Amino acid sequence: MSPQAAIGSLLRSRQHRLNVPLLIWQNLFSPHERAAVSQAAEKALMVLEHVTSAREPVSAMAVAGELGLDKSTGSRLLAMLTERGWLVRDDRTRLYSVGPTMVRLGASAAAASTSLRVILLPLLTRLRDHTEETVSFHRLIGDRRVCVAGVESERVIRRALPIGEAFALHIGPTGKAILAFVDPAQREQVLQAAGTEADQVRAYLDAAVRTGVVSTDGDHAPEVAGLSVPVFDQTGVFGALTVAGPVHRWVPALRAQAAPVVLAAARSLSESLGASSGRYLGWEKTLQAVPQGAPA
Secondary structure (H helix, E strand, O other), X not given: OOHHHHHHHHHHOHHHHHOXXXXXXXXXXXXXXXXXXXXXXXXXXHHHHHHHHOOOOEEHHHHHHHHOXXXXXXXXXXXXXXXXXXXXXXXXXXXXXXXXXXXXXHHHHHHHOHHHHHHHHHHHHHHHHHHOOEEEEEEEEOOEEEEEEEEOOXXXXXXXXXXXXXXXXXXXXXXXXXXXXXXXXXXXXXXXXXXXXXHHHHHHHHHHHHHOOEEEEOOOOOOEEEEEEEEEEOOEXXXXXXXXXXXOOOOHHHHHHHHHHHHHHHHHHHHHOOXXXXXXXXXXXXXXXXXXXXXX
């Protein structure tokens, strides 16, 4: 069995991913084969780490050059990781970026973080009780945002929580609240993917930078209205808080009334993550200057 085939087999098998007993490992491969598999696994992990840590999609040639791999080895490893969903390849640009498998794992890790849950759940519950609508928190993972926590409205008709689902950054108020503060190169790439909607998305991004708030009707889902505010950590934008409800009930005037409360919650969360509160204080002053019910 070739090293690449062995690694592919390991990645396919949940049993092997979770725990490969030493005796089975020794019986499957000779010492020479075990060494070859270990080297191939190390290279695959190097490639995965390199692509996922890059600030923008990368080419096969760049990956091979940065890691000191020959082009054929780099291409084989990228193809294997793409086949398993760890990476994705843009057929137009031929560039690689984080794939759905990696996004799901990142979301699971984020949701499982005890310290984050301890901070989030009381905050989300208070926002839900204040607005009476569904409140969620989304993490920025690669070029997607993933819903990792939330509290649903207690009303019969409510926005259901898409826990674990990943969405492009130009879709919905949550994505736009994050997109406004990502690296400019990443933002432009997302806007290119938005196609004819790019100009409309840019208008929302401008509002997010100016007021800290993105407020929409029927953006992601036709019958859902949303209000989103970005959350930061020490390194930059971390995610976003969103309050969402039926478009006929969660109307612009109610969202405008709730905006300062959501901003204050996002500020508190960002401070817990090590970010400065300065920009939130500026946004809160900006919103105070806007007449109640007027567009920000």
